[in-house]
Amino acid sequence: MVDTIPSLTLFHHRLSSSLPALLLLTHLNIPHTLISVTSDPFGHYTPLDPTLSREDFLALNPLGQVPTLALDYGLPGQAVITQLPAVLHYISSLRTGHGMLGRSPLEQAQVQEWMSYISATFTTTGFTYIFRPARIIGEAQLERVLQSVRDGGYEIVIAGLNYAESRFDDSGFAVGGHVTVVDFLLWTVCGWATKARLDIDRFPKLGRVLEKVDVVESVRVVLADERA
Numbered sequence: 001m002v003d004t005i006p007s008l009t010l011f012h013h014r015l016s017s018s019l020p021a022l023l024l025l026t027h028l029n030i031p032h033t034l035i036s037v038t039s040d041p042f043g044h045y046t047p048l049d050p051t052l053s054r055e056d057f058l059a060l061n062p063l064g065q066v067p068t069l070a071l072d073y074g075l076p077g078q079a080v081i082t083q084l085p086a087v088l089h090y091i092s093s094l095r096t097g098h099g100m101l102g103r104s105p106l107e108q109a110q111v112q113e114w115m116s117y118i119s120a121t122f123t124t125t126g127f128t129y130i131f132r133p134a135r136i137i138g139e140a141q142l143e144r145v146l147q148s149v150r151d152g153g154y155e156i157v158i159a160g161l162n163y164a165e166s167r168f169d170d171s172g173f174a175v176g177g178h179v180t181v182v183d184f185l186l187w188t189v190c191g192w193a194t195k196a197r198l199d200i201d202r203f204p205k206l207g208r209v210l211e212k213v214d215v216v217e218s219v220r221v222v223l224a225d226e227r228a
């Protein structure tokens with residue numbers, strides 16, 4: 001645990017990759033400021049805060065992606081963390097005794113294993129192909145190959161969901177029989193799957209993640225807001 005927690009500012013887009021970070025901040029009761037971003041038709045994010053421009057956001061994170069977590073935003077010594085696994089790791093490290101990164105060396109390795117798999121499969125490729133195909137092939141080519149790219153995304157996602165389903169035991173949790181960051185990640189993934197019109201009932205064990213995360217009291221407010 002760090003001695004003093006810096007002020008944390010999370011740039012967030014609803015139901016996006018920043019959602020697990022918001023869930024974790026809420027779950028661990030870590031004070032933070034939320035800056036929501038809005039998307040243009042090309043998927044470029046701009047902060048909703050009228051005092052901030054897209055250029056301000058790009059100055060923090062030249063990739064223009066969420067999650068973007070600023071530490072001591074606007075203060076001397078400001079730092080920025082990007083990439084979901086790094087953001088989750090940092091937030092988890094701010095509090096001790098919760099086991100969110102795993103309780104044993106094996107669990108910690110399993111959490112890292114899940115984070116790498118989810119990042120490579122769902123975030124960087126599968127759902128990007130489905131929701132933001134222009135990021136992959138450019139506007140000019142988009143119409144011609146749109147459906148085939150989406151089909152490829154669905155293939156990756158369905159194979160990934162089948163794999164995740166096969167890794168679950170009956171506890172309803174991904175690692176160690178208790179809630180870890182992996183459950184927050186998979187809750188978010190299930191939300192994306194539903195948005196992509198995939199029937200989550202086809203993955204009954206994975207579907208239990210939804211129930212398990214829903215009953216974590218501290219995340220109820222966040223979930224109610226995301227669903228509104």
Ligand SMILES: N[C@@H](CCC(=O)N[C@@H](CS)C(=O)NCC(=O)O)C(=O)O
Nearest residue numbers: 016017064065066067083084085123
């Ligand atoms: N590798 C990044 C991927 C994050 C990502 O793809 N975020 C999406 C939202 S789900 C995004 O910011 N898209 C906007 C863009 O790529 O311009 C991570 O792990 O944080």
